[in-house]
Amino acid sequence: YALMDQVDSVTLDFHADWNAENGEFGSLKNGFRDDTIYIPEEVKLTLNLNGHTINRGLKEDQGDGHVILIASDAEVTINNGTITGGYSNDEGGGLYIKGGANVTLNDVNVTGNTLKGDDGAGIYMYGATLTMNGGSISGNILQRGASLADEYGAGIYAEDSTVTLIGVTLKNNGCGGPKAGMIYGSAVYSTDSKVTLINCTVEGNGVTKDDSDYYCTSTVYAEDSTLVIENTSFIGNGSKNIWQRSEYSDDYRASTVISANDTDLTMSGGKFTDNNQVFLLSLLDSVVTVDGVDFTGNKSLALSVYVAC
Numbered sequence: 001y002a003l004m005d006q007v008d009s010v011t012l013d014f015h016a017d018w019n020a021e022n023g024e025f026g027s028l029k030n031g032f033r034d035d036t037i038y039i040p041e042e043v044k045l046t047l048n049l050n051g052h053t054i055n056r057g058l059k060e061d062q063g064d065g066h067v068i069l070i071a072s073d074a075e076v077t078i079n080n081g082t083i084t085g086g087y088s089n090d091e092g093g094g095l096y097i098k099g100g101a102n103v104t105l106n107d108v109n110v111t112g113n114t115l116k117g118d119d120g121a122g123i124y125m126y127g128a129t130l131t132m133n134g135g136s137i138s139g140n141i142l143q144r145g146a147s148l149a150d151e152y153g154a155g156i157y158a159e160d161s162t163v164t165l166i167g168v169t170l171k172n173n174g175c176g177g178p179k180a181g182m183i184y185g186s187a188v189y190s191t192d193s194k195v196t197l198i199n200c201t202v203e204g205n206g207v208t209k210d211d212s213d214y215y216c217t218s219t220v221y222a223e224d225s226t227l228v229i230e231n232t233s234f235i236g237n238g239s240k241n242i243w244q245r246s247e248y249s250d251d252y253r254a255s256t257v258i259s260a261n262d263t264d265l266t267m268s269g270g271k272f273t274d275n276n277q278v279f280l281l282s283l284l285d286s287v288v289t290v291d292g293v294d295f296t297g298n299k300s301l302a303l304s305v306y307v308a309c
Contacts, residue, residue, distance in 0.1 A: 009044040014052045014081065023058045024066075036064055049081020049108070058087035061116040061143075065089065066096045070128075073100035074112030078108050086113040091157070093140060099127030108135040114176075117145015120157030120188070120263040122173060127163045136169040141176040149287040150174070150182045150219070153189030153280050154178075155205065163188075165193045174206045184259075185221035186237070203235040204254070206277075219277070223261040231269035234258075238276030238299070256282040265289070273297045 018025075024035040037054070039045055056067045060152035065088030070076055086093035093113035097103055103125075103306050115121035122140035123130065141152040155173035156163065170187040186206035188195060205219050219237040220227070234257055255277040260266070261284045278300055281288075 011048065011206065013048045014050050017053045017055065019053075020056045020058075020085070023056055033069070036066050038066045039068065039070045039074050039076055042073045044075045044238065045077070047078045049079060051080055052173070053082040053084060055082075056085040056087075058085055058114075059230065060085050060190040061114070063090055064089070065265070066092045067094050067113065068100060068124040069096045070101045070103060072098045074098075075102045077104045077106070078155060080107045082109040082111060084110075084112040085164040087116075088118070089116045089145065090116075090118050090180075091120050091126075093121040093122045095123045095125075096120075097123065097125035097128040097130065100127045101125075103128065103130050104134055105130070107133070108137065110247075111138045111140065114141045114143060115151070115154075116143040117151070119152040121154045121206075123156045124153070125158050125161045125163070126158070127160045130156075130158075131164045131193070132166065132168045134167045136171060137173065138169065138171040138189075142174070143176055148174065150184060152183070153185045154183060155185075155187040156189065157185070158188070158190045158195060160191075161193045163190070163193060164198075165196065165200050166198045169201045169203070170205060171201070171203045171207065172207070182217050183298075184217055186219050188220045188222075190220075190222040190225040193222075194228075195222065196228040196230075197232045198230045200232040201235065202232060202237065205237045207236070207238065209259045218256045218259040218282070220257070221259045222263045222265070224263065226256075226261060226264045227258075227266070228263075229258075229266045229267045229270065231272055234272045236274045236276070256280070258282070260286040260288065262286060267291070267293050269293065271296070275299065 058169045067083050067086040083094050093115040094110045110122045121142050122137045137155045142154045155170050174186045175183040199260045256279045259282045263286045265288045
C-alpha cells in the first residue's frame with residue numbers, strides 16, 4: 001500500500017503462498033488497511049500469483065473480512081492463482097471491488113469464502129467492471145445474519161456493474177449455517193448491470209445437503225439488467241427440497257435456475273440438464289431470446305418456464 005501510494009503502476013510476482021497470520025495480512029503502519037490487502041484508488045497493479053494462493057484464513061466472521069479490497073478507479077489484473085479464506089459480515093468475502101475499478105482475473109480461482117448477513121460471498125462489486133478469463137468461482141457461502149434478512153449473490157453480487165465471464169466455472173456456491181434463509185442468485189446476482197457468460201459451466205449451485213432451513217431461490221438472478229449467455233452449461237443446480245414452505249408464512253417458495261425481472265435475456269447454445277428446480281426459467285416483464293439451447297433431463301416438478309404477464 002505504501003509503495004502503490006507513490007507510483008502509478010506496480011507489478012508483483014509471487015514465489016510462494018501468502019497466508020495471513022491470525023487472519024491479519026498486516027497493520028496500517030506496515031501498509032495494510034483493516035488487516036486486509038488494500039489496493040488504493042487510481043493505481044495500476046498486476047499480481048502474478050504464479051499458481052500460488054492468497055489465504056486470509058478466517059474462521060469466524062468479522063467486519064472487513066475480505067481477502068482483497070480494491071478501491072475506486074483502480075486498474076487491477078490478477079493472474080493464475082487462488083483467493084480464499086475471507087469471512088466477512090459486510091460486503092465481499094473474497095473480493096470487494098469499489099466503484100470505477102476495472103478488474104481482470106486470468107485463471108484465478110475465487111473459492112472458499114464466506115459472508116454472514118450481507119451480499120457477495122465470493123465477489124462483491126458496485127459500479128465496477130470485472131472480466132474473468134478461465135478460473136472459477138466456487139464453494140463460496142452466504143450465511144444468514146442476526147437480522148434474518150435475505151442475502152444476494154453467493155458467487156458474485158454485481159450492482160450497476162459490467163461483468164464478463166469467459167470459460168469460467170461457477171460451482172457449489174450457495175447458503176450454509178442454521179436458518180440460512182432465502183438466497184437470490186447462488187451463482188450470480190445482478191441488479192442494474194450487464195452480465196455476460198460465454199463458454200461457462202454453472203454447476204451444483206444452491207444445493208441443500210441436509211434437512212435444515214437452507215433455501216436458494218435462484219441460481220442466476222437478474223433485475224433491471226442485461227443478461228447474455230452463450231454456450232454455457234447449467235448442470236445439477238437446485239435445492240434438495242425443490243418446494244419449501246416459508247418459515248414466516250403459509251406460502252411455498254419455488255426455486256429457479258434463471259430468474260429475469262425487467263431484464264433483457266439472450267441465450268444461445270449451451271444446455272440445461274439435471275437441474276433440480278421448479279422452473280428452469282422465471283420471466284417477469286422481460287425481453288427474452290433463446291436460440292439453440294438444449295433443455296433435457298431436468299427434474300422440474302412444475303412447468304419448465306414461468307412467465308408473469
